[in-house]
Amino acid sequence: MTGVLVTGGTGKTGHELVGLLRGRGVPVRVASRNPAADDPDAIRFDWDDPATHPAALDGQDRVFVVPPVQSVDPMPSVGPFLAEAQRLGVRKVVLLDSAIPLAPRAPELAAQVRAQSGWIVLRASGFMQNFLSPHPLGERIRRDGEIRTAAGDGRVGWIDARDIAATAAAVLLPDLDAVPGDQRDYLLTGPQALSYPEAAAIIAAGTGRPVRVLHASADQQAADLRTAGIPAEFAAILADADADAGVRAGRQDELSTAVLNLTGHPPRTFTQFVQEHAARWAAPAA
Ligand SMILES: NC(=O)c1ccc[n+]([C@@H]2O[C@H](COP(=O)([O-])OP(=O)(O)OC[C@H]3O[C@@H](n4cnc5c(N)ncnc54)[C@H](OP(=O)(O)O)[C@@H]3O)[C@@H](O)[C@H]2O)c1
Known part of the structure; x- marks a missing residue:
């Protein structure tokens, strides 16, 4: 494994995911608009500044995507990011989506992720x-x-965001070609x-x-x-x-058993x- 870029790496799910991946010895790059000065693996990343995207993606083979919060249209920023990820050879893309799409173009964003290699969509309640x-x-x-x-x-x-992070870790950690449970789209509750x-x-x-x-x-x-x-x-x-x-x-x-199935913990x-x-x-x- 080369590494995981965690967007929203300072947020409720992303921060927890960073800790879980590091605990398993996985190299992580923490994306934030204000990267922590004392973390050599934190990088400046802004959805609204495409110039920050290639450096964040460079050398990573997996990405956890937390789309811009409170955005009515994530496509102008996330669409080109996904294309860049593909171009730079990212081989697993895990999207944090909502159980019910809120932004009108959220389904379009999920469709673009589903077109990436190694895609997984987590639809969180x-x-x-x-x-x-x-x-x-x-x-x-x-x-x-x-x-x-x-x-x-x-x-x-x-759902507790820590359980979303645990589930994201469970799908990010296995070999690139492994698809846990032979499924790529999960409702998380x-x-x-x-x-x-x-x-x-x-x-x-x-x-x-x-x-x-x-x-x-x-x-x-x-x-x-x-x-x-x-x-x-x-x-x-x-x-x-x-x-x-x-x-x-x-x-x-609606309830699902995906957290238990993927992490082994209720x-x-x-x-x-x-x-x-x-x-x-x-x-x-x-
Ligand atoms: N809350 C819910 O009930 C719920 C349910 C389902 C899905 N979701 C989804 O979960 C995601 C996280 O939502 P949340 O409310 O829990 O937020 P959060 O993850 O706690 O915080 C937002 C994260 O996004 C980053 N961020 C914000 N604006 C950014 C920008 N312009 N460029 C780069 N990074 C930016 C922040 O990093 P910095 O400030 O460090 O840059 C922070 O790490 C959202 O996509 C939301 O739609 C939420």
């Missing part, structure tokens, strides 16, 4: 880490003891689908702090997300379209996640 600050959902729980949602009582198979009211009850039980759930319209939800700093176009997508409306309609009420439960992070929901000092 909603992250448990969304319930922690600084995500707007987690910040509102911490600040106001409240969840506002346009998703009604629809359920999501919430936690062990249980939960609605926002059910998740709120688990947080309240684990922290002793009540968490109210207020049901909002898609317009109210989009306005809240804009106020929390999410770009307007992406806020509208999250609040409506296939995101909250999709959850309300039950389109994310994914963490939401209750475990809450126990581990209970201090993060402490009410701010008055």
